[in-house]
Structures are given as C-alpha cells and as structure tokens.
Amino acid sequence: MEPQITPNTFCTYTGSSNDFDTTIFFISGNPGLIGYYHPFLSLLAQNLAGDENENENENEAPSFQIYGCSLGGFQTLSPDEKRSASKQKQNQKQHLYSLEDQIGFVHGNLVALMRGNSDITSTGIDKGDSSSTSNSADVPRSVSTKRRKVIIIGHSVGAYIAMEILRRHREGVSMQSSNPEPDLDFDISATFDIIGAVMLFPTVKDIAHSPSGQKLTTLLSILPHFAIIVSFLARILTFILPSATLKSTIRFVMKNPPPHALDTTFEFLKSTGGVKQALHMAADEMRTITSDKWTDDVWGVAHTQEPLTRLFFYFGRNDHWVAEKTRDEIIALRGRSGSGNGDHDVGEWSGPKMSVCEEGLPHAFCLKHNDIMAQKVGRMIRDIVL
Template sequence: MESQITKNVFCTYTGDNEDVDTTVFFISGNPGLISYYHPFLSLLARHLADNGEIAGQEIPSFRIYGCSLGGFEVAEPSVAGSTSKPDTKDNTGDGNSLYDLEEQICFVQGKLNEVMRSVSSSTEKKQKVILIGHSVGTYMAMEILRRHREATAESSQSDVKVRGLPDFDITGGIMLFPTVMDIAASPSGQKLTTLLAIMPQLALIVSLFARILTFILPDSVLKAVIRTVMRNPPPHALDTTFTFLKSSGGVRQALHMAADEMRSITTDKWTDDVWGVASTKDPVAELFFYFGRNDHWIAEKTRDEIIALKGRKDGLGPKMFVCEDGLPHAFCLKHNEIMAQKVSGMIKEIALNKME
C-alpha cells in the first residue's frame, strides 16, 4: 500500500514500508471527514517516526491509515483537473443512500479488511493492528474489536485462506473522548434527542437549509460565516467544514447518523474478554480510554461508572485517564500537537508490550 494523503484517505509510514508489521487504523467521529484529522495524524506520524528505543527495545515502524466514513466522501480532483466521484452505497438507485451506525461499522470494518488484505498479500509477517477511535469512532472500534475476535475464534487458519480473509491480530485500541455508552444522557445528547422529538425530519430540514445557504452565499462570504461561528478555526478545519457544507449529502448524513447514535449507543454491549477485564488464553487487545473533563458528549456520571466498572484492576482491563489539560472533545481543531504526543506514547507502549 502506497502513502497517500487526500480529502478521503490518509496513509503514511514512519519507516521503511517493507519493515512495517503494525497498522495504526484511525476511525473518525461524526462528521466523518478524515481531513479534519490530517494535522493530528501527520503529527502522530512524526512523533512515531522518532522511534529510538524504550527500555532497551527498538520501537518498530508503523503504517498510519484513516479514511472518511461512508457518505462523507467528497469528490477528488483527477490528474486532468476534473473530479472523480467517491464510492457510495446505492441501495435505492440514487447513489446517495444514508448510512446508519450499523452500516458505518460494516463500512469501516470492510475498509480495515481491505487494507490488511493488501498488506498481507505483500509480506510474510503476521500483521498487527492498533485501532484508534475518536468520539463515536470509539464505539465503532469496540464493535470491530468484538466482531474480529468472534470471527477469529470461529475460523480456522485454513478457513481464513479459503475465504480470502486477511490474517491479522488487533493488539490494541485507543479510545479518545469515548462515547461508548448512554450517549443520549450527555448534555449534547439530551439537546439532540429533544430536537428530534420535536422535528423527526431534522436531518432533512437542516440539510435543505444548508443547501439553500451554500447556494445563496458566495464562497468568500460562506467562509467568513464559518470562520465567525467556529471562532477563527485553523485553515484545515475551515476548508474541511466548507467542503462538508458544500457537499451534496454530508450534512444530512451527519444528522441521520447522529440520530441513530442516540438510539443505538445505550448500555454496555461487550463481554469481559473484549474489555480485557477477564483472564483468557486468547490474545487480548490492550486498551486505553482517554476521557475529557466536562465533555458535552458523555455525561459525567456515565464516565465515572465506566471507569469504576471497567478500569484496570489487578493488571486487567483498559487503562483509563481523565484529561487534566483542558482539551475539548473536538481536539482535532486546535489541539493536535498535545494529543499526538499523548497518543504516540500509548501506541509505543502497546507495541512494546505486544512484541513477540
């Protein structure tokens, strides 16, 4: 797999491509445009490229990959200067079908398998994956971890080869500002749930308003409005938000998915072996949870309950932290450097602990 950084895909290496046996697979939040995370992923790659040694062991090289979620892909400029349409599902014949949360999980898992299939075909090394999720991406990461464990347990090595499934281990997961339980109980979740009760067609109404607004306003004025509302965001956030609002279905996709999140992200859905709180002979992914303080997408009570019930005890379970640096839920707008430093340390710790 070649390095590439586009509006829809981020893929880079921290060392020689042929030496890499660990893929850091990033899953974005909602709205799911990977370009919001370009600075974070680039800084993460830079910190990981300065590998060196820890405790006498050499830190390996990594492949860092992320892509936009389904329904959020935007047209890419072609070599000739025209634009190419993104791949979208087409269940209704219009090419603009909306993805709910379950369909997004399948979409992301499909991308993961696609990446690892292309990698596995070019190397003899057993590949490893470290998942990173942000916001609702953490819920998707936990679900993918569960499904991968179940599929691995049910499939023999010969079955994997016959079905053409990629053979890899998920060795770790890093959950940033996780929204894995009871999202509707959060401050923003309560507001959205109330709006949806008043206006069940909220996604359609807001998307139509956005289409009218972007049609009426010149691009320069629209960017000025975005700059004011977002309080002078950095260039990458301004450009990505502009692209998001101008896209044919991004706004509706974001709200459609958010509404489904309110219905789907409720109680704990994962067994102790997925959380890593139970002793098991099977390989257990090493998990890190990084919570925000006063995060508007997770209730303080929910956060504290997760830490109390699932936090590491006797060497088992995820390592859980509550941010003391004042980082906001949307860290990818203005706080990429400090987040990249923190995450690179977690990745290095997982890689060292999972070395054969």
C-alpha cells in the same frame, strides 16, 4: 499502499512502506471526514518516527503504517465525480449510512487494508491502494505467514465503532480457528492481531444522556425530520453565499479555526449529502449507543482467552457528548484494576487503562489541540507495543 494525504484518505509510514511492524488504523468521529485529523495523524507519525531516530539499533525500534479514511457518506468528490453524481441524482436516491452501516464499512476497509498489507509481506511489492473502499474484490489475495499487528484509534463515536470491530474480529478469528476449510474471503482476519486500541473522548455508552445528546434527542422528538430540514437549509445557504462569504461565516462561527478545519468544514457543507448524513447518523447514535454490550474478552480482561487487546480510554472533563455520570460508571466498572504502573506482562493486564483529561482539552481536539494529543497517544502506543 503508497503514502498519501487526500481529502478522503491518510496514509503514511514512520519507516519503509514495505517493512513496518504495526498498522495504526484510525476511525474518525461524526462528521466523519478524515481531513479534520490530517495534522493529528501527521504529528503522531512524527512523534513515533522520533523513537526510531533516537534508537541506535534500528532493528529494535518499531515502525508503523498510519492509516485513516473518511466514513461512508462523507467522502469528498472530485469535480468529475460531482458531475457524474449530479447526472445520476434523478434515478438514484442517496444512501444514508446508519451506525451499523458505518461499522461494516470501516471493518471492510480494515480487512481490505490488511489483505493488501499481507500481499506486501508476501511479495515485498505494494500492488496498489485497495483500502479506499470496503469492496475488496480487486485486492490481491496472497496471504503471508507473518502475522500483522494492528492498533486501532477511535475518536468519539469512532471508539464505539472500534469496540464493535474488536468484537467482530475476535468472533471471526474464533470461527476460522474452528473451521477446517477456511474461506479466503473471510480468513484474512486470522492473519492479523488487534493488539491494542486507543479510545479518545469515547462515546461508547448512553450518549443520549450527555448534554448535547439530550438536546439532540429533544430536537428529534419535536422535529422528526430534523436532518432533512437542516440539510435543506444548509444547501440553500451554500448555494446563495459566495465561497468567500461562506468561508468567512464558517470562520466566525467556529471562532477562527485553523486552515485544515476551515477547508474541511467548507467542503463538508458544500457536499451533496454530508450534513444530512451526519445528522442521520447522529440520530441513530442516540438510539443505538445505550448500555454496555461487550463481553470481558472485548474489554481486554486478563482472565479471558488470549491474545488480549490492550485498551486505553482517554475521557474529557465536562465533555458535552459524554455525561460525567456515564464516564464515572465506565471507569468504575471497566477500568483497569491494580496500580496501573505500565507493566507489560499480559498476565497482569486486567482491563482498560482509563484516564480523565486534566488539561481541559475539548471533545473536538482535532481542531486546535493536535500537538498535545499526538504526544499523549504516542505514549499510549509505546505502552502497547513495547
């Protein structure tokens, strides 16, 4: 896949695009526009590329593909696509993605991306961008014998999606290993390992108990059609206000955000169904993200079947989307036991490494705190791969 930074896709490499060791697959929070994370992912790439530049032996330094795309229903349309969508509007109802739909969408993108990467390994040639959709029918299907490695980064609800993808991946690999005649359409999961995952400000349990979750739950109980009402009002506002005035309003409400956040929010509000999609998905999160539903093997506990996925959880303090009690319960029940001294012996890996931010970083770190977050995540990735 060619390096690119677009409103819907981010892809870059710390080395050659035809010769990299590990794919870092990023999953955004809600609203799921990858534009909010362009600076973070770019800074993360620079951070990891610095390791290669400092290493005298280039063969010893890991190289990475860093990839992310917008969640389903949040994609920004080109002018031609907007006109086409407007013509189809009368005959086609907008599809709203539930949380379950998003999990399937993201998993499909990961599978398609890795199928394309397997083709690069096999031929040494990138045959095109096959990862912009979960439909992988046109993706090259040659499969390399070299096993690819993947590290997932999930932010907010993206962490929940990441945990579900870990579960489905492990189940898929297990099914393929017991199937004497694997189907190529599904066998791609058996060609790569998810070796690690980094969960940032993760909303993986009891999101409705958080301060913002409680407020949203109350609003939904009073106004069952809250998403429709707010999206309608947003459409009126964006129709009435000139673009310059709308941007000034966004700048005021968001307290002077950086250009990437201002532009992405502007496109989000101007989109046909972005606001409705975000609120529809948020309401489904309140219903779905409740108790811990994953087994020890998904959590990366050492006594389960190999290979393990090394997990890092980075929680905020006073996070309005994660209740303090919920965070402390997760750390107590699932946090890594032992000294946590960074040993790389898989036999000593006994659950996720969990930490709580002491620098006061906000849940929406991608607005103004990308530099420090990229440094932190870079250290976590090094701990996974080295």
